[in-house]
Amino acid sequence: MRVLIVEDEPHLAQAVRDGLRLAAIAADVAGDGRTALELLDVNAYDLLVLDRDIPGPSGDEVARRVVASGRGTPILMLTAADRIDDKASGFELGADDYLTKPFELRELVLRLRALDRRRAHARPPVHEIAGLRLDPFRREVFRDGRLVPLTRKQFAVLEVLVAARGGVISAEELLERAWDEHADPFTNAVRITVSALRKRLGQPWVITTVPGVGYRIDTGGG
Template structure:
């Protein structure tokens, strides 16, 4: 999952990003409508947290553009406008949910997760394959019934690989999905995280490397499960 935070109050935007990061949710920040347009053109987001009253293109304009693209991106409007008429207009513009300021961060995260589950491309909350069980709601991983403790980033990478259902994901793709826009494209973070994941999950390796292409989830072809 990747979230775009469209908020012109830097401290609030950073606080939301920090809260999402603690839940292993990658996010980017746009402090005005122009930046939001640029990021939406470059990346695919599961949920957009959208303040309606922002500099540049208004939040209403951004909502209309997201709706016109019809990519399954969900919109959570987060704004101080709390009158019923404001909320009605927000939903008419394409909002999937509406949260008024001030709000409790935990509630925002619950709403983000709920919207992600409603997304047309959302994976089921529990992923199971080759003896591995990953619960995205409880953030728990078990292999053959054995609990495995993972860091937030390891959990996020594993979830993306399992959602791909055996498809190969490049390091660049994983970097885009599980890290934010500030990640260095030349970093070894993906390789290091994959290496640590393999050690945590144990043998036989359940994350494979396709030379020159990337990584995929699954047991080696010559491995038979009992």
């Protein structure tokens, strides 16, 4: 299990990280919302331990973005507030569990393991095609056994292409499925993202451009 701890109190963050590692839970730390979003963009985390009161973006905003991304990462919120209204608003934002400061490390570990077990029951299948192995649950991509770090958008585009099993996906469909409803239909974001994705995956190129039609995964079948 790999966890991201978002906590702006350095001593508490370090103590939690060290305690989780002793419990065989890998943990990274972000001290503010910006760093948290950057780490979430490039790493696959099984769980997010999120303090609501952090330097911007706030913990609430980070939670909103994680939920909106569709990645399904469970969120355990930390707060100094113990009022039911505070907890209710956290759950409305998409939190899966809540822990009030101060807390016992053992309780945090138990809650994280419970969330991980719950998530495991709904894990989507791993996709394999043309030497690619895409794991939607862990948000990981391997090519010929090599881990390929991708941004969230690159992963979303590849996920659509892999699901097509070699079928052609138009740029318009990629824009519709990997971007939000506010995306500019005349943007060149799809072309730029596919180009960057190709480079990340390495040669020989596994994503083929079908001129005037779209993109597909080259399965070697012509």
